[in-house]
Amino acid sequence: MTLAQALFLAVLQGVSELFPISSLGHTILVPAVLGWHNIDRTDPTFLAFVVVLHLGTAIALLVFYRDEWIAIVKALVASVARGKLDPANREESIGWRLVVGTIPVGILGVILEAPVRHLFASPAVAAAFLAVNGGIMFLGEYLRRRERTALDRPDIPIEGMSYGQSVLVGLAQSAALLPGISRSGASIVAGLLCDLDHESAARYSFLLATPVILAASLLEIPKLFAPGAHLVAFEAVAGGVLAAIAAYCSVAFLTRYFKNNDLRPFGWYCLIAGTVCFVLARMGVIS
Amino acid sequence: MKVVATLLAFFFLLLGLAYGLGYVNAFTSGAHSHHFTHLVVCWVLALLCLVWARFQGAPARR
Numbered sequence: 111m112t113l114a115q116a117l118f119l120a121v122l123q124g125v126s127e128l129f130p131i132s133s134l135g136h137t138i139l140v141p142a143v144l145g146w147h148n149i150d151r152t153d154p155t156f157l158a159f160v161v162v163l164h165l166g167t168a169i170a171l172l173v174f175y176r177d178e179w180i181a182i183v184k185a186l187v188a189s190v191a192r193g194k195l196d197p198a199n200r201e202e203s204i205g206w207r208l209v210v211g212t213i214p215v216g217i218l219g220v221i222l223e224a225p226v227r228h229l230f231a232s233p234a235v236a237a238a239f240l241a242v243n244g245g246i247m248f249l250g251e252y253l254r255r256r257e258r259t260a261l262d263r264p265d266i267p268i269e270g271m272s273y274g275q276s277v278l279v280g281l282a283q284s285a286a287l288l289p290g291i292s293r294s295g296a297s298i299v300a301g302l303l304c305d306l307d308h309e310s311a312a313r314y315s316f317l318l319a320t321p322v323i324l325a326a327s328l329l330e331i332p333k334l335f336a337p338g339a340h341l342v343a344f345e346a347v348a349g350g351v352l353a354a355i356a357a358y359c360s361v362a363f364l365t366r367y368f369k370n371n372d373l374r375p376f377g378w379y380c381l382i383a384g385t386v387c388f389v390l391a392r393m394g395v396i397s
Numbered sequence: 398m399k400v401v402a403t404l405l406a407f408f409f410l411l412l413g414l415a416y417g418l419g420y421v422n423a424f425t426s427g428a429h430s431h432h433f434t435h436l437v438v439c440w441v442l443a444l445l446c447l448v449w450a451r452f453q454g455a456p457a458r459r
Binding site: 193194195211213216217220221224225228329334348 | 435
């Protein structure tokens with residue numbers, strides 16, 4: 111892997127992890143489209159590089175939502191010390207919903223990540239799931255509009271969600287184990303169907319993603335000490351910093367974007383890019 | 398419910414230990430090795446069960 115490739119992949123990871131377009135799908139498809147056959151996704155040095163990119167993304171999310179995380183952690187610790195819930199405390203309510211929503215992806219990730227990666231990590235499959243990801247976003251927007259028109263239900267804040275709904279959003283996030291399905295896309299759609307507005311659904315999705323990405327990268331830290339990993343040390347550090355900057359800019363943009371816009375532009379992108387890549391993969395142009 | 402939560406915490410603690418020592422290989426990619434990730438996830442679940450038990454111990458809110 112060259113330095114230019116490393117830096118490109120770092121920006122790609124930082125952006126695609128938070129935009130609802132699937133980072134895993136893009137890290138499979140983009141090198142295939144560009145003909146970067148020198149990149150071996152199973153190589154220990156590449157895995158070490160990817161760990162640093164994820165760590166950079168998680169740190170960017172933590173920094174962006176630092177005030178909120180400090181308040182949430184304080185509220186959670188206080189409620190455990192007290193031994194009872196205070197539904198009137200907004201931070202505590204959001205915090206416990208994040209804990210409950212993180213459990214499904216934690217369990218399913220540990221059980222399913224390796225077999226799913228083994229079965230589906232090919233450009234054709236990733237492209238097909240990317241198109242499906244676009245379809246999920248269109249379906250989510252359609253169902254939300256239909257519900258709002260037919261039932262005239264008001265939007266609720268994050269702390270207004272039930273714990274069952276939090277688990278559902280967490281389960282939706284687990285769909286991102288499939289390459290091409292976006293973590294943020296699936297959880298934003300699930301949030302919309304739980305009557306959150308776009309801004310709240312996106313914020314809850316990013317808050318929910320933070321512990322998952324952070325824990326996943328921390329658990330993979332031993333890979334940084336794999337034989338030969340020091341050979342990509344500079345690329346990894348530069349890539350990690352770049353991924354963090356890209357992720358911070360992405361989350362700053364998306365939190366503004368979702369104040370007045372919806373998921374459909376990302377749906378179109380995923381549908382078109384997924385279909386084109388799938389056709390190219392089936393024709394043998396990319397592999 | 399407090400008893401159930403405590404028993405579940407104990408179960409996850411032991412399960413995590415068994416994964417960590419390599420005695421259990423279910424839902425893992427490689428057999429007969431130390432499964433650090435599974436150990437951590439099981440112990441986090443055990444911790445959450447203890448938190449659940451703690452909430453069960455408090456008097457109900459009115």
